[in-house]
Amino acid sequence: MSEFTKALSVSTSGLQAQASRLRHLSENISNADTPGYRRKTVPFRTEFDAGQGVARVEVGRMSLDDRPLERVYDPSHPMADESGHFDGSNVDLLIELADAREAQRSYEANLKMFEQARQMSSGLMQLLRR
Numbered sequence: 001m002s003e004f005t006k007a008l009s010v011s012t013s014g015l016q017a018q019a020s021r022l023r024h025l026s027e028n029i030s031n032a033d034t035p036g037y038r039r040k041t042v043p044f045r046t047e048f049d050a051g052q053g054v055a056r057v058e059v060g061r062m063s064l065d066d067r068p069l070e071r072v073y074d075p076s077h078p079m080a081d082e083s084g085h086f087d088g089s090n091v092d093l094l095i096e097l098a099d100a101r102e103a104q105r106s107y108e109a110n111l112k113m114f115e116q117a118r119q120m121s122s123g124l125m126q127l128l129r130r
Contacts, residue, residue, distance in 0.1 A: 004124070006054045007117035013056035014110035017044055020059045021103045028091050029100075035072075035079050037089035039065035039096075065090055 024040045031037040043060035067090045075084035 004117050004121040006052065008114060008121075009052070009054050010056060011110045011114040011117065013058070015107060015114065017057040017059050018103045018107040018110065022100065022107070024062065025096055025100045025103060029093065029096050032089055032091040032093055032096075034089055035077075036069065036087050037091065038069070039067070039089070039091045041065055 021042055021044075024042050028039050040062050041064075042062050045058050045060055046055050047058040048055045069090050070088035071085050072088040073085050074080055077086050079086040
């Protein structure tokens with residue numbers, strides 16, 4: 001496997017991992033007001049492929065945040081108990097937006113690396129044709 005292919009493989013795994021992270025973040029943001037919704041998180045881990053000599057980013061299993069749900073007081077809500085409370089979500093929009101910005105920047109960095117490796121590979125092919 002050439003070094004260019006290795007670089008493309010590493011950046012592709014980073015792009016896929018950040019895309020998965022952004023998908024879960026967008027689900028969290030869209031369900032911030034859904035009663036009983038628990039925030040989804042995805043861990044990353046490094047997976048070394050000995051056959052190709054490349055370490056890639058792998059997305060682990062999605063898990064639910066075990067922080068307690070917010071108790072909301074609204075006696076008119078259909079899910080309210082006798083005391084007028086119901087379980088809201090445990091999504092903090094500020095954290096979700098900060099994570100989304102970080103994931104976006106990581107995605108852009110991986111995309112830039114992919115583009116650079118592709119341009120270098122293309123430049124090498126042009127040099128070899130001469």
